[in-house]
Amino acid sequence: MTGAADTHCPYCALQCAMQLTPAVSTDASVAAAGGSPVTVSGRDFPTNRGGLCQKGWTSASLLRTPDRLTTPLLRTDGRLRLATWDEALGFVARRLRELRAESGPETVAVFGGGALTNEKAYTLGKFARAVLATPNIDYNGRFCMASAAAGANRTLGIDRGLPFPLEDLGGAQAVLLLGSNVAETMPPSVQHLAGVRAAGGLVVVDPRRSATADLTSDGRGTHVQPVPGTDLVVLLALMHVVLAEGLEDAAYVERRTTGLDDLRRSVASWWPERAEQVSGVPAETLRAVARLLAAASPSSGGAGAYVLTGRGVEQSTQGTATVTAAIDLALLLGLPGRTGSGYGAITGQGNGQGGREHGQKADQLPGYRSIEDDVARAHVAGVWGVDPADLPRSGLPAVELLARLGTPAGPRALLVHGSNIVVSAPDADRVRERIAALDLLVVCDLVPSETALLADVVLPVTQWAEEEGTMTSLEGRVLRRRRALHAPAGVRSELDILADLARRLGSPVRFPTDPAEVFDELARASAGGRADYSGLSHARLDAEPDLFWPCPATPEGEPPHPGTPRLFTRDFPTADGRARLVAVDHTGTVDDVHPGAPVYLVTGRVLAQYQSGAQTRRVPELVRAAPEPLVEIHPLLAERYGIEDGAWVRLDSARGRAVARARVTDAVRIDTVFMAFHWAGEGSVNHLTSDATDPVSGMPGLKVCAVSIEACDNPYDDVSDDGPQERALPTGAGAAA
Numbered sequence: 001m002t003g004a005a006d007t008h009c010p011y012c013a014l015q016c017a018m019q020l021t022p023a024v025s026t027d028a029s030v031a032a033a034g035g036s037p038v039t040v041s042g043r044d045f046p047t048n049r050g051g052l053c054q055k056g057w058t059s060a061s062l063l064r065t066p067d068r069l070t071t072p073l074l075r076t077d078g079r080l081r082l083a084t085w086d087e088a089l090g091f092v093a094r095r096l097r098e099l100r101a102e103s104g105p106e107t108v109a110v111f112g113g114g115a116l117t118n119e120k121a122y123t124l125g126k127f128a129r130a131v132l133a134t135p136n137i138d139y140n141g142r143f144c145m146a147s148a149a150a151g152a153n154r155t156l157g158i159d160r161g162l163p164f165p166l167e168d169l170g171g172a173q174a175v176l177l178l179g180s181n182v183a184e185t186m187p188p189s190v191q192h193l194a195g196v197r198a199a200g201g202l203v204v205v206d207p208r209r210s211a212t213a214d215l216t217s218d219g220r221g222t223h224v225q226p227v228p229g230t231d232l233v234v235l236l237a238l239m240h241v242v243l244a245e246g247l248e249d250a251a252y253v254e255r256r257t258t259g260l261d262d263l264r265r266s267v268a269s270w271w272p273e274r275a276e277q278v279s280g281v282p283a284e285t286l287r288a289v290a291r292l293l294a295a296a297s298p299s300s301g302g303a304g305a306y307v308l309t310g311r312g313v314e315q316s317t318q319g320t321a322t323v324t325a326a327i328d329l330a331l332l333l334g335l336p337g338r339t340g341s342g343y344g345a346i347t348g349q350g351n352g353q354g355g356r357e358h359g360q361k362a363d364q365l366p367g368y369r370s371i372e373d374d375v376a377r378a379h380v381a382g383v384w385g386v387d388p389a390d391l392p393r394s395g396l397p398a399v400e401l402l403a404r405l406g407t408p409a410g411p412r413a414l415l416v417h418g419s420n421i422v423v424s425a426p427d428a429d430r431v432r433e434r435i436a437a438l439d440l441l442v443v444c445d446l447v448p449s450e451t452a453l454l455a456d457v458v459l460p461v462t463q464w465a466e467e468e469g470t471m472t473s474l475e476g477r478v479l480r481r482r483r484a485l486h487a488p489a490g491v492r493s494e495l496d497i498l499a500d501l502a503r504r505l506g507s508p509v510r511f512p513t514d515p516a517e518v519f520d521e522l523a524r525a526s527a528g529g530r531a532d533y534s535g536l537s538h539a540r541l542d543a544e545p546d547l548f549w550p551c552p553a554t555p556e557g558e559p560p561h562p563g564t565p566r567l568f569t570r571d572f573p574t575a576d577g578r579a580r581l582v583a584v585d586h587t588g589t590v591d592d593v594h595p596g597a598p599v600y601l602v603t604g605r606v607l608a609q610y611q612s613g614a615q616t617r618r619v620p621e622l623v624r625a626a627p628e629p630l631v632e633i634h635p636l637l638a639e640r641y642g643i644e645d646g647a648w649v650r651l652d653s654a655r656g657r658a659v660a661r662a663r664v665t666d667a668v669r670i671d672t673v674f675m676a677f678h679w680a681g682e683g684s685v686n687h688l689t690s691d692a693t694d695p696v697s698g699m700p701g702l703k704v705c706a707v708s709i710e711a712c713d714n715p716y717d718d719v720s721d722d723g724p725q726e727r728a729l730p731t732g733a734g735a736a737a
């Protein structure tokens, strides 16, 4: 035990501040009692103001989860067995050398995660480029923020989820929230919507009456419930109304943007009545929402307006276009860069923001630089001590990378860090097939996730409260993660593992393992980039816990840069300082309903589970709160198919099948069913989802697909043992053994 520590939650991008306090006197007594080694309390911070959600309150359970991995595992004769670190890493290094010698450096792929600290994400990107020399690195943020990033980069010139502090929302008169269920995914954030709710200005766009949409049910807000996959039509119609009625901020548009003529032409044909036919949203609602936003905007003398997007509209094959339209709307209204107004994307994963800034994305180097930019390559290569010519170019985005695994021209080895891809990736059955075709799968994880159980080598790693580092919140605020207790014996940090592997592979590149030193190197590598961290250090963040990037280093003798809580106040980071209005159009859902699959499936999240559930399905309180996936189905649709509340339902799509119990509720549209994606097994919704991707961002259209439904029998009737996880692990692999 190391004593009380001020840190942040291990889960979502709100990164609620918490304090961890030793619960008992010794690690040994905790282990013996099977209890939690720390108690969690909320800590006052601008984002959560002392609040935590159920996931945060129960997060200490993760630290002593009974199946915590504490020993490397090596597959021999088809079964995972205990191994020493030397044996496991020696095996990995040997196989990597052999495969690279046979098939070249591109045969090794790396898959990272948005939960890794900045230091780990940076080191993983460096390891892939400077040691493995492979272009094939990407991460699960491709499933999360890629469309928001692409849309923001091409319009605003930079991608920072919220370009303003979250608490700025508190003064808004209107907020248009598209495809985000913050009341369940990050409940403490809802307090920042209290002002706009009181003003009657909260507009939630969601095909489902989610807990967030329910915030409007007092009659003072608006729930817009479009046909799944038609959010873009709603935005095009809102822009049509703004321009047709002269509600735009003409002076702002003239001074701070380009592209109005093309945009005007592109939305001319989306008059509200036509949009109503496609989206199902009444024309008068569309007009009312446009006028509400315009009245709240600064040019009308309003108190301020925000347009916010989330995964509901971004996880789409037209996700980039939808985000682009949301930003176009915000620009027409003169919101970005104005006090009390703006556009933002609500990041999902804990370090979804930092994870995409420091090099684990296929086309990026640290500092949010392009790997195709020769100046950036030279700078980063200089920090790493390698020849820029030796750095690979862009690799494959995540979905394409997974689809190529084990194919004749695709990667033969995959290293996975902080990601449970066989649950979280679209068309998961196909992903499982591709993984089975690999010559080598290495997974670093803290628990035997579904992906880890398929691995040839499993390496047990430190988690959250056992490590130092930094995370970057959804607002670009760089936060210190602090260690509250020592990791169990036998567990190592990815920083150590990658440094060890680099050495075993004969690389001359230096890999520091002290997180503060890694951060200093990251900061140097980011200098001059869009996400410039060069004025930050662990020591400075300890003293000033409220710093936002960009925060460049200043010349010797000058005061340190104060960081940048609010972007775009003077100009946009584009060549001419103006934002781009970019014309887009609705192309429709790739996997649309048809007679063989006549119902829309919409996927999402529930409060008591997080992402693939690898962590939260191991927390008893959360399992009691949300034990299994449910198919939400409208009463009339349920009646048509003879499905009763609690009965088993089978969903089939062009990819596969999922089976779960029904929850009959009028919260979903009559043409739509909803499932959360946190579970593995028969009820894993990603058996059904499509791996079709957005052509700009490479983001999969996880949110909407077409399914058929019917009542069925309990698929678990024949299961008489404890399930695959317990069968697959050797005795002694975990902390409880």
Ligand code: SF4
Pocket (backbone or CB within 6 Å): 009, 010, 011, 012, 013, 014, 015, 016, 048, 051, 052, 053, 054, 055, 056, 057, 185, 186, 187, 188, 189
């Ligand atoms: Fe953790 Fe997110 Fe819940 Fe806050 S809202 S306690 S960061 S899961």
